[in-house]
Every structure is written in structure tokens, then in C-alpha cells.
Amino acid sequence: MKRKLLRFLGILVAFILLIVGFHNLFLSNTSASSDIVTIKLSGWGASSVEQKLLKQLLQDFELEHPSIKVKYEVINDQYMDVIKTRLIGEAAPDIFYLDALEAPFLMSQNVLEPLNKYINTEFDLDDFEETLLNSFKDENQIYGLPKDYSTLALFYNKQAFSKKDLVNPPVTWEELRTYSQKLTEDSNKDGRIDRYGFGEILELARQTYKIKAFNGQIVDRNGYATFASSEALQGLQLAVEQYQKDRTSAQKTDVGTNSGSEMFAQGKVAMVIEGNWTIPYLKETFPNLEFGTAEVPTINDKKGTMVFTVAYVMNQKAEHKPEAWELISYLTGKQGMEKWTQTGFALPTRKSVAEKLDYKEDNLRSAFLAGINYATPWQIGKYPTLIINNFENQFTSAILGQQPLKQAMQKAQIEANRQIKVMEY
Missing domain, CATH: 3.40.190.10 (Periplasmic binding protein-like II)
Known part of the structure; x- marks a missing residue:
């Protein structure tokens, strides 16, 4: 009887020690995981x-x-x-x-x-x-x-350049317009343009450096729109004239594409101003395309580009x-x-x-x-969406010739500032 009792007590002690061991192990693991x-x-x-x-x-x-x-x-x-x-x-x-x-x-x-x-x-x-x-x-x-x-730079099609005996990329905006005239090709009897010289992107982010070239501003120090100033209009007029008068530039919707990179990659335009992200896109998707890059041509004797x-x-x-x-x-x-x-x-x-x-x-x-x-x-105050939407809606209208540029920009500026005041107060 005494022997059985001692055996029972021994088993009980072993069981208790086993439980204590598991408990300590659990605490150790919990402590370790809590340190992460x-x-x-x-x-x-x-x-x-x-x-x-x-x-x-x-x-x-x-x-x-x-x-x-x-x-x-x-x-x-x-x-x-x-x-x-x-x-x-x-x-x-x-x-x-x-x-x-x-x-x-x-x-x-x-x-x-x-x-x-x-x-x-x-x-x-x-x-x-x-x-x-x-x-x-x-x-x-x-x-x-x-x-x-990424900043913006000029992408140019080397094969298209060579075909027109153009060796180096344009250095000034005047040269870019001249190049665009040479590079624009009409290969159809119905007068449709097969390839434009330049791909124009109407987004405010791609027009700002033109505005800046004439000392124009997008917003003032209080964050209100100022892109309808006479200085700003000088820069924007460059895009309007090339699109309407020269007819040597195209926007993405004109050629059935979704971006400047795509316009250029598909050969719809010979030149476009785009970001660094375009390089891997072109190399991976269009490996046979021969292209080069250069700094954005100077405007009004000033260097300019955007940085994102x-x-x-x-x-x-x-x-x-x-x-x-x-x-x-x-x-x-x-x-x-x-x-x-x-x-x-x-x-x-x-x-x-x-x-x-x-x-x-x-x-x-x-x-x-x-x-x-x-x-x-690329930074235009606390309410960028209001500035961008109003600008781009009206600028697109002006590019298409639906209203004069000055009128379009004044409309956009007035409405943007009205909406900003609502947000401020």
C-alpha cells in the first residue's frame, strides 16, 4: 500500500513538473512574439x-x-x-x-x-x-x-529624324515647331495626317513649364489660381498656335491612344515630352524603337521642366x-x-x-x-484638384477652338477661386 502511494505521488509530481514546463514554454513564446x-x-x-x-x-x-x-x-x-x-x-x-x-x-x-x-x-x-x-x-x-x-524630357524618334535629315534634337521651342512641321507626314490621299511632329499633352502638369517661361504663375502665395494672367497666356498660346495654326501637334485622343508615351511608342508622333518612366515602357514593349532623349527645349530663352x-x-x-x-x-x-x-x-x-x-x-x-x-x-497649393479640373476643362475647349484662350482661362480661374473660397470658409 505504501509503495503504491509513493508511486502515485511520483507520477503526480512528474505531471505537475510537465505542466509547469509547458506553462513556462508558453510564456517564453508569448514574450518572444510580443517583442516583434x-x-x-x-x-x-x-x-x-x-x-x-x-x-x-x-x-x-x-x-x-x-x-x-x-x-x-x-x-x-x-x-x-x-x-x-x-x-x-x-x-x-x-x-x-x-x-x-x-x-x-x-x-x-x-x-x-x-x-x-x-x-x-x-x-x-x-x-x-x-x-x-x-x-x-x-x-x-x-x-x-x-x-x-522624375523630371520631364524630350523623347524623339531617331528613325523619323534621320528620314528628314535631322541630326540633333531641337534646343529651342522655335526649333521644335520647325522640326514638327518637317516631321508631320500626310501619307493618305484624303488628307489625314499619318504622323504628327509633336504630341501635345493638355494636362496642367505638362503646361506649367510654358507658363513659367514667361514668369506666369499657377497659384499665388495664398493658393488662389492666377493662370489667366497675361504672362501665363503667353506660354499657353504656344500650344494653341501649334495645334490650330501649324497643325503639327496632336493630343492623345486625336490618334486613339491613352498617353503621351503610347502616342510616341506607336509612331503617331515623332516627339513628345514625357517622364523617366517612359524609358522602361518603351524598352520592354517596343524594343525595336530607336529613340533618344534631350532636355526640354528652352522657351523665351529659359530652361524649364517639371519635377514629380x-x-x-x-x-x-x-x-x-x-x-x-x-x-x-x-x-x-x-x-x-x-x-x-x-x-x-x-x-x-x-x-x-x-x-x-x-x-x-x-x-x-x-x-x-x-x-x-x-x-x-509639381505642387500648386492645398486644393490642387480644384485648380487642375477647372484649368483642364477650359484649356481643352480653347485648344479645340471652341472659345478664345483668354476667355477660357478667365472662366477657369474665376470658377476655381470661387470653389477654393468655399473650401476655405
Whole structure:
């Protein structure tokens, strides 16, 4: 009997020790998992190549930072509307893409975390292109770090040029119009034009450098539209005259395409002014097309182009801000940016990375890098949609000859400013 009791007690002790062991193991695993912080990153949909590259970059980050996991979310439709709604509802991601065009409004709403206190000398802030960094500054606070950029440059069809004995791309806008006349071809008996000399894009983002060439402005310092000024009209008149008088330019709808890149790729136009993103598109989709790039021709003896950029920004209500900064600093640091831009689909915002990748010696990309020194940032106040929609609706009407340019722009300016006042008050 005594022997049975001792055996029972031994089994009971062993059982208790087993339970205690499992309990300690559970606590250990729980403690280990609780040390891992998850950061949510949101961006818009992009090409499959870009998506693959970013996912690889995030995997590399996680390997170097085992205590941080990144949950990457793609928002395919109505990106900014979704972000703004989530910011209001306090459900926004920790980090998200922010286009320079949308930055002024969000910077004014106290929803972004200022990054100044996280940035140290080792991060080398001076390495960024100043024009790009300034797009995400407000009252000396830095709210975003630009991840990449593109300026605009002239694309020209080398075969079409050779056919017309044109050797070099046009340097001035007057030369561009002369070239366009030579390059425009009517190969049909019914008078239809087979190929236009130049592809005109009516978007405000592609007309701004013309306005700037005559010292015109899109908005004043208070954010109200000023694109109907006499200076602005001088720049816009260039597009109207070439389209209506010369008849050597075409817009995308004239030739049944969806973009300037497509117009050019399909041979509908011999020249077009587009962004760096056009290079991989042409190489991958139209590998036999012989083309070159050059800086945008000067207008009124002035160099001009546009620059488009996107930054990583931090939600002011992010739960794990130090870890969120670790991710931003990795993605925009020298190593991360080199990985991100080494394929050439985007240009690095750090000068040292551009130099290391030798982009200034790249025959196709050097024009884009040169443009950063005089480019106008694509940023037009806190209510860009109101400015853009009113401008483009009326400018299209003027290009088509439905009303005089001055009348169209005055209508657009008055209506845009009326809508802005409603938003302000």
C-alpha cells in the first residue's frame, strides 16, 4: 500500500513538473512574439516590376531588423481619398506614400509626424536634392523623405529624324515647331495626317513649364489660381498656335491612344515630352524603337521642366514611431535607395546614389538628371484638384477652338477661386 502511494505521488509530481514546463514554454513564446513590432505601409498600385522590387526591399529590411515586421498594403483605387478617410477615422497606416502635389494639404492638417527629431548627421540629409526635399517641408519641419522622382524630357524618334535629315534634337521651342512641321507626314490621299511632329499633352502638369517661361504663375502665395494672367497666356498660346495654326501637334485622343508615351511608342508622333518612366515602357514593349532623349527645349530663352516626386511620410498617430522611422530611414537611406533605383525605372533622390549608379553618363537618363537643377516642383497649393479640373476643362475647349484662350482661362480661374473660397470658409 505504501509503495503504491509513493508511486502515485511520483507520477503526480512528474505531471505537475510537465505542466509547469509547458506553462513556462508558453510564456517564453508569448514574450518572444510580443517583442516583434508590426509596421503597416501603404502605397498605390504600380507596375509588377516595381511591386516585386519593393517587396524584396522590405524582405531585406526585415532580415536586418528581425524585431520589426512590415505589412505592405496596396491601395489600387482612389488612393488619397482612402488615406484621408482613414486619417479621419484614426485607421491610417503607420507609413504611406505621399505625392508632392497632395503634401501641402496634409501638412496643414496636423496629421503627419515631423521627422526632424529622428534625423541625425549619419543619415546625411544634405545628400538629398534640395528641390525634392523642400516639397515636403513646412515652417522648417520635414514631413516626408522623397523616395524617387522624375523630371520631364524630350523623347524623339531617331528613325523619323534621320528620314528628314535631322541630326540633333531641337534646343529651342522655335526649333521644335520647325522640326514638327518637317516631321508631320500626310501619307493618305484624303488628307489625314499619318504622323504628327509633336504630341501635345493638355494636362496642367505638362503646361506649367510654358507658363513659367514667361514668369506666369499657377497659384499665388495664398493658393488662389492666377493662370489667366497675361504672362501665363503667353506660354499657353504656344500650344494653341501649334495645334490650330501649324497643325503639327496632336493630343492623345486625336490618334486613339491613352498617353503621351503610347502616342510616341506607336509612331503617331515623332516627339513628345514625357517622364523617366517612359524609358522602361518603351524598352520592354517596343524594343525595336530607336529613340533618344534631350532636355526640354528652352522657351523665351529659359530652361524649364517639371519635377514629380513622392515621399514616405509617417502617421502622427503611429503606435510604434521609432520602428516606423527605422523603416523610412532604411528605404530612403543610401543602401536602400540604391537597391530601389538601380534598375532605372525611377531616379534616386540622393545625389550620391545617382553618382554611384552613373546616371549622369546614361545617354537616356542624363537629360532627366540635368533638369532637376531648374525644374518646377509639381505642387500648386492645398486644393490642387480644384485648380487642375477647372484649368483642364477650359484649356481643352480653347485648344479645340471652341472659345478664345483668354476667355477660357478667365472662366477657369474665376470658377476655381470661387470653389477654393468655399473650401476655405
